[in-house]
Amino acid sequence: MRLRDLSATLREAAAEVSPEVPQGEDHWHVLSTIGLVIHVDHEPLRKGLLAGAALARLAQGSRRLPMEGRTHDELERVWVRLALEGMDAARLHAGGFPWRLPYLEVARRLHRVEGWSETLVRAAPARNVGVPEVGELRTKVRTLLARESVRLPFGRLSAASECWEELRRAMRVERGRCSRGDLAPLAGTEVARVRREIDEVGRRFSARGEWAEAIWAEVAKRIEELPPYLWPVVPGLNEMGRSTVGLERAHRDDRHRIRRRTGPGGTGEAMGAMDIGSNDGLPFRPPLRTLNFFLRRKCLRTVPISRSCRVDDMQHKVDM
Secondary structure, X not given: OEEEOOOHHHHHHHHHHOOOOOEEEOHHHHHHXXXXXXXXXXXXXXXXXXXXXXXXXXXXXXXXXXXXXXXHXXXXXXXXXXXXXXXXXXXXXXXXXXXXXXXXXXXXHHHHHHHHHHHHHHHHHHHOOXXXXXXXXXXXXXXXXXXXXXXXXXXXXXXXXXXXXXXXXXXXXXOOHHHOOOOOOEEHHHHHHHHHHHHHHXXXXXXXXXXXXHHHHHHHHHHHOOHHHHOOOEOOOOEEOOOOHHHHHHHHHHHHHHHHHHHHHHHHHHHHHOOOOOOOOOOOOOHHHHHHHHHHHOOOEEOOOOOOOOHHHHHHHHOX
């Protein structure tokens, strides 16, 4: 069996070269595409929070506040600064979508800040403390969160995020994308149960309203198109290989090793000789082997029949 990413070119090429070998698609890539559909409200939420430079003005207000204090008044001003900096820190590294939802985290932190500031304002008379910055913070945060362009996408995205986490648990892909690892094989007997759990996740999410039904309809459509490649069983093992991470890391290590050994000038030629390189410096190859070479360079993973065999030992299966 071969595992690959979602490339249609690779899928067609592998089917032409070795039609008898089953193909599987990496579950990390599958979930990445599904996450784009489920988290469709992240961009509207981002625009709602940024409209009118609202977040920027909040963050700038923290610069006028102290970083340390001794009295209750001073400490509450320090808290206001920390609350604003903590809110803004959630969007400093906005990459990793859909595995990370920075502006959903910003909105969640704003809700917590609103609650904390309300507690401080109510407790101020009893403590004979009055810090106007706390009241101002509460007012500004409430005004921002009350925007229709923030309130509606925040509610939907929060529900979609819960659906996303449930879907990942159902597919046994619970780790974060930043710590992406080789997924444990899934026994063939578990496939039916996993698919039932996915359907149950969809039913619960769709019950939230028509907007959720529309999102899940698109998710279900994508999942239904993938069964031949989403749940392929390794012949002889009755289990599914689910990720290409192991081979990708070995490929990366090979590239690094070649660079250290040959230097920039000989890297292309050395990588071409090992069939793992880029297009630079590749040796001539007969036309009949071009497609096989393309498949091997694109890190198609061939799962061995025996667990003790290395993945590379089975690469001869793609040779003509």
